[in-house]
Amino acid sequence: MTPKLFLQNTWKHRAHVVMALPAFLVLFFIMYVPMTGLILAFKTYKANMGIYASPWNGINNFKFLITSKDIFFRMTGNTLLYYAVFTILGTLLNVVLAIAIDQFVFKQAAKVMQTIMIIPVFISFAAVQFIVFAFLDRDTGLLNRLFNADSPIPFYAAQAKQYWPVILTIVKIWNSVGYGSVLYMSVLAGIDTEQYEAADIDGANKWQQIIHVTVPALYPMITVMLLLSVGGIMKSDTGIFYQVTRNTTGLWDTTQVIDSYILHSILNNPNYGFTAAASLFQSVVGLLMMLLANGLVRKLEPDNALF
Amino acid sequence: MAKKDMDLAPSRREKKGFGQYVLGFFLLLYTLFCFLPFLLVVIAAFTDEQCLKDNGYSFFPKQLSFTGMGQVLKYGKQLGNSYAITILVTVVGTFLGLFIMSMFAFAISRKEFYLSKFLKVYLIIPMLFNGGTLAGYMIFTTVYNLKDNLILLILPLTVSTMNVIILRTYIANSIPEELMDAARIDGAGEYRTFFQIVLPLMKPSLAAVGFMMATAYWNDWQNAMLYIDTNSKKPLQLLLVNIQNNIQMLLNSHNIPSEVYAAMGNTLPERSATMATVLVVVGPIIIVYPFFQKYFVKGLTVGSVKG
16 A cells, blocks of 8 residues: 555545544553553652653662562462452352353343342442441451351451451452353353253253253353453452452451552552552563463454454 | 343243252342342441440341431531532543544444554554553653542543444444445435434443443542542542541531530441441442443443454
């Protein structure tokens, strides 16, 4: 294509250029320009000089990052572990719930129950943390009152940190499984009834039908959703880790992830160079995982690849 | 597939055997698991403060009281203010986002438009690589100098790659090319084709994306926490974040006559008022959501398949 042809085409489509412009500009100022802020990872930030004029310090920030074992390895480890648990358990429960609702013959009841199951996803974690508190508080918490009124567990203190992976997993399931199952249900709704009828004629019982007809029908969607989620492996839902734990220092060992660390640092710690190094690490690993994930989806389910 | 949305699977063998009741029992249990925490918020909001202090949170409080809710509604000038801010941000953000994203989606769906290939790549990149929270924070506050500006509650959530892809997919799959061609032959320009033919036909996808956006705006606490300082600009979620430490901020001592304060024994109904606030904040979304359920279920399905 010659430049002249290109210009002619662009002029012909000037209306489309105008229409694309507002979103183009928002993306530019909100997404693209901030990418340049990551150069702070190679700088010592001086507030009076600003981001771009602050002095370079090579890879010092990264050296600090790697040597600060307790922070870097802790938050990276937590991020990966929570990702694994949330993703595997979440997908499993999404599928189980979708099949359960799909098999339930009282459709009206199923609809009402599903509506209720989706509600938690609409409650922000800033609000959820008060609900969790009502269950866990040392003195007034429902669970402590019910089960160990004599020696209540101080959940929001360091000695209770081993409970939090379980607590956060339960909160996450409560929050997202009802919503997550919707996608799988739409796949189930698309299964041809004839397949069940054929299985029925072949003498398959309900369980056999689920295992041989229902579950295989879900495989493509499960594969796609799992692979796409790999792209977000370094990202966490900040709310669940920062809000629900009330960002309690004593719980960081088991609850702090990269995103909640970064948020905490912005609000409390002006060592932005160090935090930017963590941030850049997160973004680069995220990019690699995203490319990997999309490559795999492209191979297995080309229609579902993002690009 | 998307057509069936909530209608679950086509009715197969409608056998209402024993297994169905067992299944129903488990579904009901899970529904309760989703619903009870929310019910606790409602009950705690109307529980007597002293009762909460002595007996803890309970589904069966010994004494009910409207004091907490009364305080919040009566003296919560800040609450009214924050409601206005949240509604403003949600409405402006959602409509602005839908408007500019659907124009962008329309522009990149024109195959004969050369620049659309570049625009597609430009759209995808921020999903693969972005500056993250820290770089965004630094650029927005030190380069744009927008700290404490409501723009930072709106623009960061306005354009999202995933939402544009959903809208573009909808245009490609559900709006016949012939319809647009016919409009052009009849002499309609691109703007007219878009606003009078395409946009009205995009309604289902706009409702789906719009509802998801509105929820994201309503529940956004992180941007508010990072950028907003002035009381008069605080949205509801930031109020929740602040309440954790001082309910006074909500009840804003200036608004409470000293004799009322003294009559309450210089104590504010903290626990019940907090829950009352949570209820007032999450209530609207939960009431509105069932009406949008079918749209956003459709949106989820549309988004999972690339056109």
